[in-house]
Amino acid sequence: MMFPALASILLLISSARSFQYTELAQYVDSHQEEYVEALRDWVAIESDSSDILRRPDLHRMMDVVAQKLQLMGGTVQLVQVGEQELPGGQTLEFPKVVTAEFGNDTNKHTVCAYGHVDVQPAKLEDGWATDPYNLTEINGNLYGRGASDNKAPVLAWIHAIETYQALNMELPVNVKFLIEGMEETGSNGLDAMILAQRDTFFSDVDYIIISDCGWRSRRPALTYGTRGNCYFFAEVEGPKQDLHSGVYGGVVIEPMTDLIGILDTLISPSGKILIPGIREAVAPLSDEEWKMYQDIEFDMNYYKENIGVSQLMYNNKVDLLAHMWRYPTVSIHGIQGAFSASGTKTVIPAKVTAKFSIRQVPNMDPALVKKQVTDYLHSVFAKRKSPNKLEVTMVIGAKPWLADTQHPLYEAGKAAVKKVFNIDPDLIREGGTIPVAKTFQDVTGKSIIMLPIGGFDDGLHSQNEKISRYNYIEGTKLFIAFLNEVSQIKMSV
Template sequence: MNYLLFSSILLLTPSLHAFNLDAFSKHIDSHQEEYVEALREWVAVESDSSDALKRPEVEKMMEITAEKLRKMGGKVDLVDIGNQELPNGKIIPLPKVVTAQFGNDPKKRTVCVYGHVDVQPAKQEDGWATEPYNLTDINGNLHGRGASDNKAPVLAWIHAVEAYQALNIELPVNVKYIIEGMEETGSNGLDAMVSQRKDTFFSDIDYIIISDCGWLSRRPALTYGTRGNCYFFAEVEGPKQDLHSGVYGGTVIEPMTDLIGILDTLINPSGRILIPGINEAVAPLTDEERNMYENIQFDMENYRKKIGVDRLMYSTKEDVLAHRWRYPTVSIHGIEGAFSASGSKTVIPAKVIAKFSIRQVPDMDPSVVEKQVTDYLNAMFAKRNSPNKLRVQMIIGAKPWVADINDPLYEAGKKAVKKVFGEDPDMIREGGTIPVAKTFEDVTGKRIIMLPIGGFDDGLHSQNEKMSRYNYIEGTKYFAAYLHEVAQIPKV
């Protein structure tokens, strides 16, 4: 876009009604207990999408979400997105996707808010200080599984529209929602649904907003990039059954030894990925981007202490942020089939499966990464001259995403942050993966912005996940303000 032309058009465009932050703040503050109770109801639903036995809970969560939007007067649909085949061959329905619409004025911009209401697994015995599915307020922090990822942000977007309705203020833009229940396991079925509705539900949308992310520090942030994720299983199979190490140890080539041996070839102690072609595909870090990192609020010492390690991989803020956001990483997550219970067991496992991932960045491609990893591990395994069998499988191939920080969408975000929080936001990337961002961009051709309200210490996917009252309530005001600011972008 010609941004000089954009500025000229903006000067000639009649301003919409001014945004009365005081009115919205008073309304939202006076309803915060109601908002907390709504979050309590949502957190109580164990919508763990990774557990097929919890599928009824995920479906219940989708119904609750749809009913909430219906009561607000939205045009709501529960969209069937097909079935899922489980590893045991059983086929079960995927949770329906909720779509909703508020307003259809062709003279207004139309924004679409994406969110998810499924969660990661959680058990109190895993180290939670409270019951994960009972929202608990401790010193202004609302603890519960899914509180920050992503139930409170979804509710904040709903409360923002409710605030316009309650104040009898016309929405400055048309608002659509698309809310799913399988994000934590790869958004099964969503890509096909987006493709099928490209020319219907998505046809009149101008922008897509995602709030499934968080701040880097206590300073608000706008997110302009995420890493992708290639998730692999590497299986080594040997004897026909588990063996006694005292009887058979020393006479067989053990699958676990082979597996650990090839895993050790993936990355060196300084963090460099050893798979040929991976590092060469990474887009170079520009001086402009590195300079931007210098101004970002990030306390390395607090970061280190929060993790609980003696030292980090890198010694400067710029290097830590770059390797957290815009360089690929290899992480080994676990070994299935290995003995992991308490006590001792002298067993040689017959089959073991390593689970590891590569977080990818522009300009890496999942299909290329799959071939690079598979070829490399097979070559490393061949060097071992083992009679065991190796099978490598990529089960997730999510692409990275990056946006233009000079887009008027981001200028609107900066204005809304300044209006509500009184300071300029950090411009950050996200080290995690939000696969749907790239899907939305590739399939619909729409521009995307990520507006996080989650705190930097919310503990996503970890024990004692929380969303602070401050971020939840002020975030609701921020979303209301953003709807006003994005309405100021003229149609060119």
């Protein structure tokens, strides 16, 4: 039985919370033009981490982030994470990692929001309809390189803190930021930095939030898993130099022919991985997972139309989502050393290198996959009885990440989505790889949630990348609501 007085108090508290959110949301709506201009300023900085000539822009980008957080009153540090060694022996400093802290109340939970502000390469002549570094709004969409991946989500977290501050409302939890500038090229130096600060910066962190991902449909989503990635080079070397095909064609065993021959044995036309041991290691699909995939909102016809294909590998939603998220794939990305420019050149390449990857899933082990792939390709190559030499190397071995969807952190995420969008979120996995998630999990032992605000059709890494104004603004409200929901999680004694 609840006493009337206590019931009245609880009703007042509930009403206050509701009013507080409404006031915060109204502030966001009234400042959305300011937020769009902030994104415009950030997109204008060509923070391409793959281009060493853009390194000054990347350093400037990190300085801009640090200055913004300092102006908000955060305790900010720019952390050095090492140097990059260039082919000529010179070194180039990696961009510093920005950390910031807002609040240190030991009676509150502490969350750490991770993001990155470096981007993939982009040029107008690549097929962009607008200047990729000049944010352009068309029909409610904000087009620009890095708009969705990952500058708008980082800014949305910043706007969430600013909103509480502007209305003189106390943050419901302590908030930390970790913003890096090398995610698109492998997060160089970040793993070591996280390990070094495990007992300092991360010592009082309860939960880590990553918003470097997107929804699967028009329905908001919470992400609870990502695939890992084993990236390989397979090099076949033959003659000591390139040869004229008219003079030597038909008399030498060509490295390119060998390479294409062994690549063709990696995967069947139906998508079956042919490397022994790979498929056998995959965790079986449970009945619970099957039902979860069945309930996810996903339009296969729109998906085909959006990517411009007439046929997919699978014809039903569950199979497609399962092979997108929780089964491994083999993808061949390119061949280096071959003639690839326009025009004609009758050359037999002396050495060619294929680049391919295998997306990892539980229960696969990258070290074992390395051995399986290497042994298999050498056995296939041996059957060709070629005098050429094969070398197989694995250059990336990122593990998959998987979270417990029953954790209170995910309940908080569901409640926040319901508050902002008045709908229950889909629980999804991500086919791509976000290595820092597994690093956070292994090094800090903290609970992690991926809380995306990007759209399913944002075109990450592609031409005409965008984020909708709706997702950007409502995403800011989602982060505001999520902080409040996290504050309701019972603190451990």
